[in-house]
Amino acid sequence: MAKGKTAKGVKPAKVVRSAKKVKAAKGAEPNVGKGAKANKEASTEEKIKNAARKLFTQKGFAATRTRDIAEEAGINLALLNYYFRSKQKLFDLVMMENFRRFLQGMTVNFVDDTLTMQERVVRIVSAYIDFLTEFPDLPLFILNEITHNPSKIAARIHEEVGPTRSKFFQQLQAAKMEGKVALDPFHFIANLVGLTVFPFVSKPILQRVTGVTDEKFEALMQERKKLVPMWIKMMLLPPGGEK
Amino acid sequence: MAKGKTAKGVKPAKVVRSAKKVKAAKGAEPNVGKGAKANKEASTEEKIKNAARKLFTQKGFAATRTRDIAEEAGINLALLNYYFRSKQKLFDLVMMENFRRFLQGMTVNFVDDTLTMQERVVRIVSAYIDFLTEFPDLPLFILNEITHNPSKIAARIHEEVGPTRSKFFQQLQAAKMEGKVALDPFHFIANLVGLTVFPFVSKPILQRVTGVTDEKFEALMQERKKLVPMWIKMMLLPPGGEK
DNA sequence: GTTTTTTTTAATCATTTGATTAAAATGTTT
């Protein structure tokens, strides 16, 4: 131990190890993405990713220490670099998965052509409220990432929502033509996701200001599954009889 | 220079210097909070605070380096500690100022008893949209702070919005009694600030998804000064003739 | 059962980063 001097001028670059095991191509794989969400009985790689997702999502990139991830995962610090090369690489991975997960709920309900816009809204809001109830700190994480690292996400946004988006705008344009809708698509989207997501993002401040408990909050969110679509519907037809 | 060894066991605590100069109590003070928002011709203390506010608000506490603050302020790194003791103290200061600034716009318009609820909403939304147009990254900063450091803010929230809040709930309760309003105060607040603030918080993602330019975005926000109060008004009277 | 490969561990490195210090520069008082 303690060998006087480690090869000094040598660039650390190029790790010898190849690109991770070939994996699979065998016979009996034990547990691959089964139900077990916990860290028990998961591969080291999964343990690290789960711990990383938890901490990164909760505290952001800069405030998360690799040592904390290792401890949370119950593994040796070096394994983090062994499996993922660097903190940044690990973060990128987790981030992309978070992001995809978040957008999927939004996009999946837009593509069904047999639904009316109203029904689509009902489904999206409902799915999102359930989703956000389960992963409450995902939206703030994503807002931060997009705000601070636009470039890295830009590609994935277009890749993920690109097709859906054009479809949606098409639908909205059609509705507008028929005179059913008179609202800029931007306002529509902003209101839809604002009314749905914002209460979760601002839960801490809203709770303090309104004095609402956790249980009451959840009840209110469930209530919103009906309210938000109703409000959106009202918004779509402004020239009723007002003013 | 280079004095072999700096007093080793001495606790660094207690800085000798008193609690900063007494300040003022003189004759001719040059520029105190005048118009000059820039860093030119400002006191060292102000320069640091401005730079800190900019970087902290933009990147958060953990991602901001004291050296970056010093460089942005154009001062020696040691001056940061000389004037503010620690990065944390400086952050707390800036954070509290940001927070107060943010809540003021909300509270100030609630207290006027001569206004109807509708007029209050119009004023609040309008004031906030102007405010947010000027300080776009304030809301995300605040959401992060409240989410990650609830305790530190809790006190200030109650101090700042406490009286206003009770007044508002009183008003809303009264309106409810009169049958003018049938909406949980929580929903009301969530919608009001969600519809107003969320577009700014999610500006980057909204712009990518909708393809809206900066100019168009600002125009849409101006449009919202009229739209949001209108929508809020509609929401307050749900049992019209629907369903 | 031996060899070979993969995984895990403990120790250590190099850099970054918040903070401090002693001295120099600047300003103020008398």
Place this chain on the structure above:
DNA sequence: AAACATTTTAATCAAATGATTAAAAAAAAC
């Protein structure tokens, strides 16, 4: 201008932190 106080600077420290390495342990291959 001398004496004192305040502000600024350059150098340095100590701790934290991301990353690497060599060897041990475990697993797989033969």
